[in-house]
Amino acid sequence: MGKPTGFMEIERKKVQWREPAERAGDFSEFQQEYDDKTRQDQGARCMDCGVPFCQSSYGCPIHNLIPEWNDLIYHGKWEEAYYRLRKTNNFPEFTGRVCPAPCESACVLGINEPAVTIKDNEAAIIDRAYASGLVVPRPPKKRTGKRVAIIGSGPAGLSAADELNQAGHSVTVYEREDRIGGLLMYGIPNMKLDKGLVSKRIKLMEQEGVEFCPGTEVGRTVSTGDLVESYDAILVATGATKPRDLPVPGRELRGVHFAMEFLTENTRSLLNSNLQDGAYISAAGKRVVVIGGGDTGNDCIGTSVRHGAAQVINFELMPQPASERTDEFPWPTYPRLLKSDYGHQEAHNAYGADPRQWSILTKEFIGNERGELKGIKTVRVQWSKEPGERPTFQEVPGSEEVWDADLVFLAMGFLGPEQELLQALELEADQRSNVKAEYGSYRTSRKKIFAAGDARRGQSLVVWAINEGRGAAKEIDTALMGSSNLPG
Incomplete structure (x- = not known):
């Protein structure tokens, strides 16, 4: 490696996000890239480790040659870094933005220090390749007839x-x-x-x-x-x-939607008319509840905030995760940790509190005489786990609640x-x-x-x-x- 001591001298820097209040006002990308010097420094943090777990089965499923293109970034050899990246990844402009980066969870430096910014480095390589004209059509020289x-x-x-x-x-x-x-x-x-x-x-x-x-x-x-x-x-x-449904009383009420209905129609309308055609589910002025965590739930939160929802609450059946690794998720496995994603931050900024409610079970959707959603009945749950068994939960007596809601988005997976x-x-x-x-x-x-x-x-x-x-x-x-x- 060109900078053997880089990980000891340089602090980790993730890409900057625009401020929540600013970015929640539009649907433009919220990431802001650093200058070349800062990005080269981040490449320099990659260690000369004996076994690069980042590109192993624990880290990168497509086995990106991560230490190689990190070193090339450090030396400012962006063109070579792009060709290295292209060998293993057809679409780094996508993974560099939306991948949860299991490579960083498996980074050797991450055992006791902040991991290398692999995902951001990947996005920087492909963005510079597009900007410099390196990404050009490569039609095959001959056809097989198949x-x-x-x-x-x-x-x-x-x-x-x-x-x-x-x-x-x-x-x-x-x-x-x-x-x-x-x-x-x-x-x-x-x-x-x-x-x-x-x-x-x-x-x-x-x-x-x-x-x-x-x-x-x-x-x-x-x-x-x-x-x-x-x-x-x-x-x-x-x-x-095929989305996971929630077959509780009141599921048929108007205002209860699958998350993908909401996200798909919003993006289609955005691309067709910049949301001027009204052909989407609007959360403007509505009391929104998103049921289910993960990326899809977070995307529903962020989209609802951008519409101008009156409130956004997120129900999660599972308990709140730990902030750091536990014995359940040893290195280099991908851990389930508490994180505050862009939608959570924007909802916190807009409504004054983290939108997430943990260990909560939806029991019923409540409607009015016109068949419209007006509330949700829930109960808190207590989780337990026996050695070698799957976690189970029990309802907590006396923890029933009723929440006001005009819109519900079901984001419970597929x-x-x-x-x-x-x-x-x-x-x-x-x-x-x-x-x-x-x-x-x-x-x-x-x-x-x-x-x-x-x-x-x-x-x-x-x-x-x-x-x-x-x-x-x-x-x-x-x-x-x-x-x-x-x-x-």
């Missing part, structure tokens, strides 16, 4: 499309939404991932020869029979889009892919209702049909979706050509 259809244009589908196109196959990506990008386009708000970046990458892939078919739902607008007959291979990469497509393709599902396909082969129960990403493994991270898309592309390439030079 045709591959990909169903779904999220990170798994896009990474597979990118790899298979580079291998020379003709790739067509089918997407039922009106824009390409899947989760990247409509599942993540614009302030966290600018849709201009997604569109820029899609345009680049089009210039390289990938064909995109938005507004096309396989099984409805395109028959599965035609697809199977017309293509040499098919990849199912639809994601895990149960797997929607089953209609699986049934239309006659694919076998596993016990969790995901497409049954072994990791490493990605082959489904039906010849020449493969599956990858959340549709195969269940709800997971964007970086795991990229991993699976790359792996599936290698297997498809091998099935079509007998062998493959793709990295997988």
Whole structure:
């Protein structure tokens, strides 16, 4: 390493966020990058550790060559750093913004010091590569004559499309939404991932020869029979889009929505009309309750604050996590820790308190005579865990409460892919209702049909979706050509 003592001399600096009051007034990205000198210093903090756990299975699912491009950042060799990053990651502009950075949890420096700012360094590399003109179309030099259809244009589908196109196959990506990008386009708000970046990458892939078919739902607008007959291979990469419901009394009341209804319609309206068409669920002046934590719940909080909600409260069934690692999450595993994300900060600034309520269970939605939501009945819970057993909870007697609410967003995760497509393709599902396909082969129960990403493994991270898309592309390439030079 160029700066062996860098981690002892230089303090960790994360990218700056605009102040909560300022950023909550728009849907623009809230991250603010440091100057080159500060970023090079952050690269210098990367240690010359014997085993870089950051790029192991504990850290980076796509095995980014993190110490190498950190060293190149330190030396100001941004072009070389970009080419190193491109070897393993198809879309660093996405992961550098929305990945929870398990690489930093596995950083050796993080054992007893603040970890290296790996995620921010990654974003800095790709942003500078775009700005300097390094990111250009790379169409394949020759075509194989093989045709591959990909169903779904999220990170798994896009990474597979990118790899298979580079291998020379003709790739067509089918997407039922009106824009390409899947989760990247409509599942993540614009302030966290600018849709201009997604569109820029899609345009680049089009210039390289990938064909995109938005507004096309396989099984409805395109028959599965035609697809199977017309293509040499098919990849199912639809994601895990079936949301977890909350079947309590009053669920049918107007004002109770799934989180993705809220986030998707908001982003669509933002892109179509800057929210002027009114074609979205508005939280303006409403008392909002978000049920469920995680990134999706936080995104609902941040979006509601931007609409001008009268209040925003977040219910979390689980107890409040610890602020530091416990014996349950030893290094280098990814720990469940208490963090204050952008939405939490903005709600605290707007309403004077952290919006989160921990260990709380929703019992009933209360409505008025017009069938509209007006409140929520809850009870507190007490968690316990026996050695070797799963945690359980009991309701706390006398802890019932009623909360005022005009809007509820259910952000409790996803149960797997929607089953209609699986049934239309006659694919076998596993016990969790995901497409049954072994990791490493990605082959489904039906010849020449493969599956990858959340549709195969269940709800997971964007970086795991990229991993699976790359792996599936290698297997498809091998099935079509007998062998493959793709990295997988």
